[in-house]
Amino acid sequence: MYGQIVRDGLVNVTGIEDLGLTSPVLQRTSDAFFKEISPFLLHFGMFVPTIIGQCTPEQQAKWLPLAMDLKIIGTYAQTELGHGTFIRGLETTATYDASTEQFILKTPKLSSYKWWAGGLGKTANHCIVLAQLYTKGVCHGPHPFIVQIRDTETHMPLPGIKVGEIGPKLGFNTADNGFLGFEDFRIPRENLMMKNAQVTKDGTYVKVARHGKLTYGTMVFVRVMLVSDMAYCLAKAVTIAVRYSAVRRQSQPKPDQPEPQVLDYLTQQHKLFICISTAHAMKLTSTWLWNTFTGVLADMRDGNTDTLPELHALSSCLKAISTSDTSALIEQCRFACGGHGYMYSSNLPALYSFATATRTYEGDYTVLLLQTARFLVKSWEQMDEGKPLTPTLAYLEQSRNGSQVSWDDSPEGIVRGFDAVAAGRIGACVKSIRKHINNGMDYEDAWQMTTVQLVGAAEAHCRAVICRVYRDETARLTAGCSPGVKAVLDQLSTLYLLYWALERTGDLLRFSSLSERDIENLQARYEALLLKIRPNAVGLVDAFDFRDEVLMSTLGSYDGRVYERLMEEALKTPLNREPVSDSFHKYIKPMMQGKL
Numbered sequence: 001m002y003g004q005i006v007r008d009g010l011v012n013v014t015g016i017e018d019l020g021l022t023s024p025v026l027q028r029t030s031d032a033f034f035k036e037i038s039p040f041l042l043h044f045g046m047f048v049p050t051i052i053g054q055c056t057p058e059q060q061a062k063w064l065p066l067a068m069d070l071k072i073i074g075t076y077a078q079t080e081l082g083h084g085t086f087i088r089g090l091e092t093t094a095t096y097d098a099s100t101e102q103f104i105l106k107t108p109k110l111s112s113y114k115w116w117a118g119g120l121g122k123t124a125n126h127c128i129v130l131a132q133l134y135t136k137g138v139c140h141g142p143h144p145f146i147v148q149i150r151d152t153e154t155h156m157p158l159p160g161i162k163v164g165e166i167g168p169k170l171g172f173n174t175a176d177n178g179f180l181g182f183e184d185f186r187i188p189r190e191n192l193m194m195k196n197a198q199v200t201k202d203g204t205y206v207k208v209a210r211h212g213k214l215t216y217g218t219m220v221f222v223r224v225m226l227v228s229d230m231a232y233c234l235a236k237a238v239t240i241a242v243r244y245s246a247v248r249r250q251s252q253p254k255p256d257q258p259e260p261q262v263l264d265y266l267t268q269q270h271k272l273f274i275c276i277s278t279a280h281a282m283k284l285t286s287t288w289l290w291n292t293f294t295g296v297l298a299d300m301r302d303g304n305t306d307t308l309p310e311l312h313a314l315s316s317c318l319k320a321i322s323t324s325d326t327s328a329l330i331e332q333c334r335f336a337c338g339g340h341g342y343m344y345s346s347n348l349p350a351l352y353s354f355a356t357a358t359r360t361y362e363g364d365y366t367v368l369l370l371q372t373a374r375f376l377v378k379s380w381e382q383m384d385e386g387k388p389l390t391p392t393l394a395y396l397e398q399s400r401n402g403s404q405v406s407w408d409d410s411p412e413g414i415v416r417g418f419d420a421v422a423a424g425r426i427g428a429c430v431k432s433i434r435k436h437i438n439n440g441m442d443y444e445d446a447w448q449m450t451t452v453q454l455v456g457a458a459e460a461h462c463r464a465v466i467c468r469v470y471r472d473e474t475a476r477l478t479a480g481c482s483p484g485v486k487a488v489l490d491q492l493s494t495l496y497l498l499y500w501a502l503e504r505t506g507d508l509l510r511f512s513s514l515s516e517r518d519i520e521n522l523q524a525r526y527e528a529l530l531l532k533i534r535p536n537a538v539g540l541v542d543a544f545d546f547r548d549e550v551l552m553s554t555l556g557s558y559d560g561r562v563y564e565r566l567m568e569e570a571l572k573t574p575l576n577r578e579p580v581s582d583s584f585h586k587y588i589k590p591m592m593q594g595k596l
């Protein structure tokens, strides 16, 4: 199994390399080899980006060619058995020894062991290790080190290294996630990645970066990438589910009529068409977020970190919401395919297990939304002090006078409605925190007592951002399209707004003049729109243009031969190699004969 995985991974990687393509393409082509993830994903997805983002030019000149030519294979080992979210609580230490100009790495107890790094179990021979940096008796917090853990000739763990595979998981089972412990393991001083902080030969700590969290830069990059990846995953899942729903015929709503395609049921359209819209919404939002990210990187290259807090807040909530929505909607695609959606050969289980993992890694959902909430509350307080708001929070101004937004069910009106909900929920959080403080709580406790509301406010902010970006980008990108294409894409973006307006009627009743009659109108418009989209549903998923080799699905293949493919896959299962399993003779027959 592992051998096949590595072989496929190398065919994929070297094939891309031969074509001179870059690692984002690796993502896409690896899907033709793996239903889940390549064992080399962490190498290209985190090890290489960290060398680029955390090393000096001299260090990059040493390590980058080796990594890009696969002369070394790396991963990213930050999380430990005892800590993942709380990076400042990481226990692995790197203590500088000036007499030898080395760092001594230690995992002082079991909970300090690195745990989870993809590819660490059996594939990688190097890794980025986040460790608490000690020099001259002072701890300077978590810093990144590049560490060789295996002999590049024999692949044996180096002396002082304890490394292995963590065992089966819900998914990601082609990623050999591993554990790693250090017993007084020494590395050269130069293996501290020194772009943002340095230690001189005599052990003096020199802070380079003006912003204390640039060490966390790789995580921001990956979170930005994951939004795009979720769009891609969801597009695959809804392609499978819509094509299957066009093939599947079931039940007889009208006597003497043939069984209809299940795609003709309004409830099936309700399950699936939001998935098509959401894939588009997240793809357009991810491109917008990527452009924001590259803009902030450019600012930081000019020494300006002022735009980093907004990027952290955006990447945090968009990663949280895109992964949460995708997990839920891929499961909804699985539900829409009945029993066959539960078959591994449908590829929906693998897509789900991949997406649901992404809701956790690279920052847990709740934790990241609270990061965004921290930025929202700070922005509200700055608005109260008359300071300017960042672009994505401009809508807070409308809440300054506290007047209720009048409901307008046009697409732009609905977008403004979501702005009002976000502003209202943030304001409610600020009010709650201030109430608790007035009742004698300190700020930290007042914050903790408001965290349920804060998570909701961050989600509302994120939903408002997605709605606005999706609406604006659709208008911009369809300006030059044919009327037919424009009409269909407008239907999808309007469906997204109507769907979420109906999902958030409570908030809209609270923070706008939405009435019960307005809700009835929304529901009627939504249902009518489902019927309008139905004729184009298969065409819309075909437009995602997934080859069968990438979709890897018995239900979603282009030719629609679902039952033949299900049977073909069934007959391949090892249990069907012999008509009678030897377990019959060993166990079942003796049991039947009372001999067990």
Ligand SMILES: CC/C=C\C/C=C\C/C=C\C/C=C\CC/C=C/C(=O)SCCNC(=O)CCNC(=O)[C@H](O)C(C)(C)COP(=O)(O)OP(=O)(O)OC[C@H]1O[C@@H](n2cnc3c(N)ncnc32)[C@H](O)[C@@H]1OP(=O)(O)O
Residues within 6 Å of the ligand: 027, 037, 041, 042, 044, 045, 046, 076, 078, 079, 084, 085, 086, 087, 088, 118, 213, 214, 216, 217, 219, 220, 222, 225, 226, 229, 308, 309, 312, 361, 362, 363, 364, 367, 368, 371, 374
């Ligand atoms: C499979 C994917 C397929 C395709 C994707 C394509 C490419 C991706 C490639 C590879 C990825 C593949 C697989 C990934 C495998 C998974 C890897 C991992 O999971 S790596 C480990 C990830 N771990 C985390 O994300 C940990 C989350 N925890 C944190 O981020 C922090 O600890 C947290 C922010 C939660 C809290 O830290 P703390 O020190 O307590 O900070 P505090 O809240 O006090 O805030 C202090 C201050 O700092 C600001 N800040 C915090 N984080 C950041 C940041 N990242 N950037 C900038 N600023 C930050 C925070 O806003 C606050 O500022 P103020 O004081 O408010 O000014």
Ligand SMILES: Cc1cc2nc3c(=O)[nH]c(=O)nc-3n(C[C@H](O)[C@H](O)[C@H](O)COP(=O)(O)OP(=O)(O)OC[C@H]3O[C@@H](n4cnc5c(N)ncnc54)[C@H](O)[C@@H]3O)c2cc1C
Residues within 6 Å of the ligand: 042, 076, 077, 078, 079, 082, 083, 084, 085, 086, 115, 116, 117, 118, 172, 177, 357, 360, 361, 362, 363, 364, 365, 366, 367, 370
């Ligand atoms: C498939 C997979 C692959 C991974 N790959 C890697 C990898 O390659 N490299 C790597 O370093 N790591 C990796 N990880 C680890 C991942 O980054 C962590 O699991 C993730 O950051 C969550 O941290 P945790 O496990 O400590 O969860 P915890 O933070 O312990 O979460 C447990 C619960 O506590 C809650 N919680 C925690 N802090 C707070 C708070 N401040 N306020 C409110 N609630 C809170 C969480 O919301 C959650 O409900 C991977 C994980 C998975 C699942």
